[in-house]
Amino acid sequence: KQEVTQIPAALSVPEGENLVLNCSFTDSAIYNLQWFRQDPGKGLTSLLLIQSSQREQTSGRLNASLDKSSGRSTLYIAASQPGDSATYLCAVRGTGTASKLTFGTGTRLQVTL
Amino acid sequence: SAVISQKPSRDICQRGTSLTIQCQVDSQVTMMFWYRQQPGQSLTLIATANQGSEATYESGFVIDKFPISRPNLTFSTLTVSNMSPEDSSIYLCSVRAGGNEQFFGPGTRLTVL
Numbered sequence: 749k750q751e752v753t754q755i756p757a758a759l760s761v762p763e764g765e766n767l768v769l770n771c772s773f774t775d776s777a778i779y780n781l782q783w784f785r786q787d788p789g790k791g792l793t794s795l796l797l798i799q800s801s802q803r804e805q806t807s808g809r810l811n812a813s814l815d816k817s818s819g820r821s822t823l824y825i826a827a828s829q830p831g832d833s834a835t836y837l838c839a840v841r842g843t844g845t846a847s848k849l850t851f852g853t854g855t856r857l858q859v860t861l
Numbered sequence: 862s863a864v865i866s867q868k869p870s871r872d873i874c875q876r877g878t879s880l881t882i883q884c885q886v887d888s889q890v891t892m893m894f895w896y897r898q899q900p901g902q903s904l905t906l907i908a909t910a911n912q913g914s915e916a917t918y919e920s921g922f923v924i925d926k927f928p929i930s931r932p933n934l935t936f937s938t939l940t941v942s943n944m945s946p947e948d949s950s951i952y953l954c955s956v957r958a959g960g961n962e963q964f965f966g967p968g969t970r971l972t973v974l
Contacts, residue, residue: 791966793965794964797961797962799961
């Protein structure tokens with residue numbers, strides 16, 4: 749059974765700092781990995797999708813990497829802003845088109861002025 | 862991408878009643894998913910709904926408690942039946958578009974008194 753863990757559970761940084769969020773998963777047989785952002789009481793916004801054959805994906809100030817063999821992914825946020833404050837969730841999808849997403853526990857990020 | 866809307870956005874219900882949540886997608890999709898997010902927790906998959914077939918429920922979730930309809934390729938409903946305070950959660954509809962990326966609706970925040 750796939751298990752996904754995110755470290756740290758919470759993080760507070762001053763504005764402008766670069767930061768890294770970590771995600772680890774126990775079964776390396778994944779189809780893809782997706783990073784989401786969730787604002788309090790809201791739905792999920794997809795940030796980045798990395799296919800199992802890819803090593804990284806970039807979107808603006810966000811960069812996600814994937815090391816499938818070691819069961820790890822990182823989300824790098826450059827030059828953090830208060831608007832980046834949210835919970836960040838990573839989710840892995842197992843192999844097979846009908847497989848489901850397994851979510852991590854999330855990292856709650858606070859970017860202070 | 863896919864744009865998903867949900868109704869209602871929030872509701873406060875009495876114990877023992879039922880609530881039906883609607884999910885509308887702006888494009889035709891084969892698979893729709895219903896998730897629950899209990900307070901302070903990550904997401905848990907309730908069921909997968911394919912058009913023209915019975916929904917597939919995850920372990921711990923049953924059709925009598927969470928009946929699902931999927932009348933066409935852009936719409937689904939989830940009913941939370943005979944509610945108790947333990948059903949207080951955010952319920953999220955999700956679809957997989959382009960075969961890979963998963964998108965989520967804004968969620969329905971349910972409080973059961």
